[in-house]
Amino acid sequence: MAFQKQLLALSLLAGLVSGVSVVQAHEHMGPMPTTPAGKAVYTRHENFKQQGAAFKAVRDELKKDAPNMALISSNAAKLKSSADALPTWFPKGSGPEAKYETDAKPEIWSDPVKFAAAVKRLQVETAKFQPIAAGGDLGAIKAQAQAVGGACKNCHDSFRVPEEK
Amino acid sequence: MGAEPTEPPKVRAKLWDGPTRIVHWALVILIGFAWWCVKANQTEWHLWAGYGILGLIVFRLIWGFAGSASARFTSFVKGPRATLAYAQTLSKRSAVDVAGHNPLGGWSVVAILAAILSQVITGLFSVDVDGLESGPLSDRVSFETGRLFAKWHDLSFTAIKLLVVLHLSAIAFYALYKRANLITPMITGYRAFEADPKLSFAPLWRAGLVAVAAAAVTWWVMKGLRP
Secondary structure (H helix, E strand, O other), rough: HHHHHHHHHHHHHHHHHHHHHHHHHOOOOOOOOOOOOHHHHHHHHHHHHHHHHHHHHHHHHHHHOOOOHHHHHHHHHHHHHHHHHHHOOOOOOHHHOOOOOOOOOOHHHHHHHHHHHHHHHHHHHHHHHHHHHHHOOOHHHHHHHHEEEEHHHHHHHHHOOOOOO | OOOOOOOOOOOEEEOHHHHHHHHHHHHHHHHHHHHHHHHOHHHHHHHHHHHHHHHHHHHHHHHHHOOOOOHHHHHHOOOHHHHHHHHOOOOOOOOOOOOOOHHHHHHHHHHHHHHHHHHHHHHHOOOOOOOEEOOHHHHHHOOHHHHHHHHHHHHHHHHHHHHHHHHHHHHHHHOOOOOOOOOOOOOOOEEEEEOOOOOOOOOHHHHHHHHHHHHHHHHHHHHOOOO
């Protein structure tokens, strides 16, 4: 009897935990909208997801005992080209006024000088990162990856809607 | 004034053991601290707080099977009939003399532990938007899934906040309506009973053993489940 009660308690606990995960639907954007603003928001979201995935791939390798240097190098190249293309992801009219779900703040367009500087910082750091990643010096790679992440954060802090806290 | 009903003599006896009380208050402090870290953008500290909470929750779960009588799940997790029967006595002004969690309180403990566990598990896989600080198991999932875990982490915290409000409301209800002080026993470990419940308590060395096991599990998870 005592054992059954323990089992009941444990399975209820497990049920509650897994319930939280099951209730949530997987996030997806649905089909691409047809309006220019909608397309811009959609593409931007996809681009940032890829940029995030590339940076995560680097960070994941750096956590390992024996990082895959080729993987770090190829993702560093991806980060550089995506940072270079980033200014084209924010056409006028693709902000919150477009009525598509976006975390882009209106300040991107109302303070273009500051935004351009934040983007430039990412471009500079990713441009530095590419040769360092190809060089294979793990300590230097780690330090520069931190600088790239800092550039992401710097821009997010001013121009991305903060997550609920 | 008529004759006052004479109060039965009360016996002061131990109810909650040290480990249970320490885990309780350490969870209060660390969950509060982890919350503050998020507000203050101290993500690195937030992770450390999370590891502490993981250790505490692992300890409490093991203690629920191997700990003192009043800390064991078997002593306070009751079936629907007993829970309903207890719920029907809630409106009575006098507190029922249960030596430990009453059936409703028992379920509240289970819900709080489950919410904290889901909070810790979702945190382990979470990826933050800058990719700078991520959970120790985030390399097992894709960027998108990791971001999704971060959303669940937030959702789960809403559940914790709701449960805390419920918990505090229940304590206030027992204090004001039933004149039962639930707070002091959770601090001192002692409570006044009608009769000594003669609870049994686990020896300290066992708590030490469980603490070592919980610390080992936490260390292993921190290291990304690598040996």
